[in-house]
Amino acid sequence: MSAFGTIADLAPRLRAGDVSPVALMEETLARIASIDPGLHSYICLASDPLGAARAAEAALRRGDDVGPLHGIPIAIKDNYLTADMPTTAGTTAPGVTFPMRVSAAAARLRTAGAILIGKTRTHEYAWGTVTPPVCNPWDRGRIPGGSSGGSAAAVAAGLCVAATGSDTGGSIRIPASFCGIVGLKATFGRVSRAGIVPHSWSLDHAGPMTRSVADAAILLGVLAGRDPADPATLDAPLDDYLAATADASVSGLRVAVVRNHFFGRNQPDVEAAVERAIGWFAAGGAVVRDVTLPNLAYGLGAIFAVELASSSAYHDQALRDGRTRHFTPDVRLLVEMGRLVSGADMVKAEQFRRVLMRDYARLFEEADIVIGPTEPITAPRFADGTVRVGADGAEESVLAATWRLTYPYNLTGLPAISLPCGFDRDGLPIGLQIVARPLAETTVLRAAAAYEAAHDWKDRHPPDA
Amino acid sequence: MSDVLTVMGIDLPEAEGAALLAAYRDIAAEIAKLRMLDLSDEHPAVVFDPLGETPR
Numbered sequence: 001m002s003a004f005g006t007i008a009d010l011a012p013r014l015r016a017g018d019v020s021p022v023a024l025m026e027e028t029l030a031r032i033a034s035i036d037p038g039l040h041s042y043i044c045l046a047s048d049p050l051g052a053a054r055a056a057e058a059a060l061r062r063g064d065d066v067g068p069l070h071g072i073p074i075a076i077k078d079n080y081l082t083a084d085m086p087t088t089a090g091t092t093a094p095g096v097t098f099p100m101r102v103s104a105a106a107a108r109l110r111t112a113g114a115i116l117i118g119k120t121r122t123h124e125y126a127w128g129t130v131t132p133p134v135c136n137p138w139d140r141g142r143i144p145g146g147s148s149g150g151s152a153a154a155v156a157a158g159l160c161v162a163a164t165g166s167d168t169g170g171s172i173r174i175p176a177s178f179c180g181i182v183g184l185k186a187t188f189g190r191v192s193r194a195g196i197v198p199h200s201w202s203l204d205h206a207g208p209m210t211r212s213v214a215d216a217a218i219l220l221g222v223l224a225g226r227d228p229a230d231p232a233t234l235d236a237p238l239d240d241y242l243a244a245t246a247d248a249s250v251s252g253l254r255v256a257v258v259r260n261h262f263f264g265r266n267q268p269d270v271e272a273a274v275e276r277a278i279g280w281f282a283a284g285g286a287v288v289r290d291v292t293l294p295n296l297a298y299g300l301g302a303i304f305a306v307e308l309a310s311s312s313a314y315h316d317q318a319l320r321d322g323r324t325r326h327f328t329p330d331v332r333l334l335v336e337m338g339r340l341v342s343g344a345d346m347v348k349a350e351q352f353r354r355v356l357m358r359d360y361a362r363l364f365e366e367a368d369i370v371i372g373p374t375e376p377i378t379a380p381r382f383a384d385g386t387v388r389v390g391a392d393g394a395e396e397s398v399l400a401a402t403w404r405l406t407y408p409y410n411l412t413g414l415p416a417i418s419l420p421c422g423f424d425r426d427g428l429p430i431g432l433q434i435v436a437r438p439l440a441e442t443t444v445l446r447a448a449a450a451y452e453a454a455h456d457w458k459d460r461h462p463p464d465a
Numbered sequence: 466m467s468d469v470l471t472v473m474g475i476d477l478p479e480a481e482g483a484a485l486l487a488a489y490r491d492i493a494a495e496i497a498k499l500r501m502l503d504l505s506d507e508h509p510a511v512v513f514d515p516l517g518e519t520p521r
Binding site for chain 1: 489
């Protein structure tokens with residue numbers, strides 16, 4: 001069987017007995033043993049994933065088909081609490097411990113039949129886009145992105161069938177783009193964050209990281225829904241997400257391209273690949289038009305205020321008792337900086353979010369989706385503190401560049417997906433970002449599935465994996 | 466500048482405090498842009514719910 005099988009392919013074969021859960025798990029564990037010592041995507045494995053696979057196989061033989069993920073090995077980001085595996089949230093600071101209880105998302109996956117194979121590394125407290133020591137499977141001298149870098153690397157390298165991520169400023173979509181996989185952040189409140197270590201309550205999203213758009217739809221169908229344990233979850237009807245990906249077409253789709261902010265400061269190969277993707281939508285019968293959203297110029301200040309202040313509030317006790325001194329220097333600095341954000345700035349940022357949400361609401365009166373690059377760059381090298389962007393090669397810090405095109409959709413809470421749309425001259429993946437109005441995940445998935453089906457990007461895999 | 470940190474209750478060695486303020490300079494510049502907007506009539510995205518913790 002292929003090391004790069006998808007849920008959509010494997011699930012029916014598992015149920016039909018064509019694929020054994022035990023054989024699938026044995027192959028996955030063998031790949032982890034062989035490949036992960038060079039990638040470092042996992043921080044720990046479950047104590048007995050093979051035993052869980054045997055139980056899944058026995059259940060199938062009895063005719064007990066427990067759900068759409070029966071026997072599928074899925075990895076969990078290490079900021080999701082689990083009862084049977086420790087959680088570190090990427091920190092090694094002494095005195096920091098997390099409860100051994102299951103997060104809502106992990107519980108839903110297990111109820112759907114998934115086998116939680118292990119925990120994947122995150123940048124410390126989901127702050128940052130490097131995720132050391134995880135390497136990018138496409139080039140081990142490059143970062144996988146973050147903060148869900150371990151999940152992205154594991155999915156791209158065939159070390160699980162799918163994984164979970166969390167996204168506060170882009171942490172699902174950034175590594176998805178850098179590692180050439182699909183990452184979906186649904187509408188804020190669609191997926192419960194209960195039991196996920198908080199980063200910034202009003203910006204945090206949980207979601208799937210997969211090898212195909214259909215798999216993202218399947219996992220969203222499992223993860224989405226109201227949860228009283230997360231006060232931000234929405235009591236809104238759910239859709240048939242997988243159905244939206246079948247026989248998808250873009251004919252008649254109204255596509256907006258936000259020309260300011262998202263274009264002009266990208267690496268040339270990225271800009272060219274995304275323009276080709278836009279051309280594909282137009283050629284397929286979509287109605288494409290360029291728009292501008294001038295208020296995006298104020299977005300960086302707003303997300304800095306909300307994210308830094310919220311993170312410092314979460315870590316306030318650790319700041320006061322000195323535990324933050326043991327955080328890695330980049331994260332410690334960010335957590336300390338949040339204390340400098342004034343209350344007025346924080347509230348003004350929340351006022352600004354309404355303005356930006358209204359701008360997008362107006363845009364979506366005349367458009368079904370917005371498309372553009374997920375990232376202005378492909379994966380930087382570990383040693384790169386800065387990257388060059390735009391036709392003039394302007395220098396920008398890696399941290400600033402990596403979240404520049406993703407954070408607007410955390411401020412607005414809009415559903416956004418990243419999927420591969422090509423490779424640069426060094427063979428590194430490029431991500432396309434598709435966004436829609438609130439709760440229109442089916443629109444995002446339909447457009448993404450149509451684009452994916454017309455290209456072979458998802459069938460390309462890292463050379464050494 | 467260390468007085469600023471002291472007033473805000475941030476207790477750091479002098480060199481670390483200086484580094485913190487230096488690192489915050491770029492962020493402050495972005496927040497300064499936000500301050501230029503007149504949002505007086507805009508309700509923040511956060512809505513307080515007095516019934517939120519009250520059993521119904």
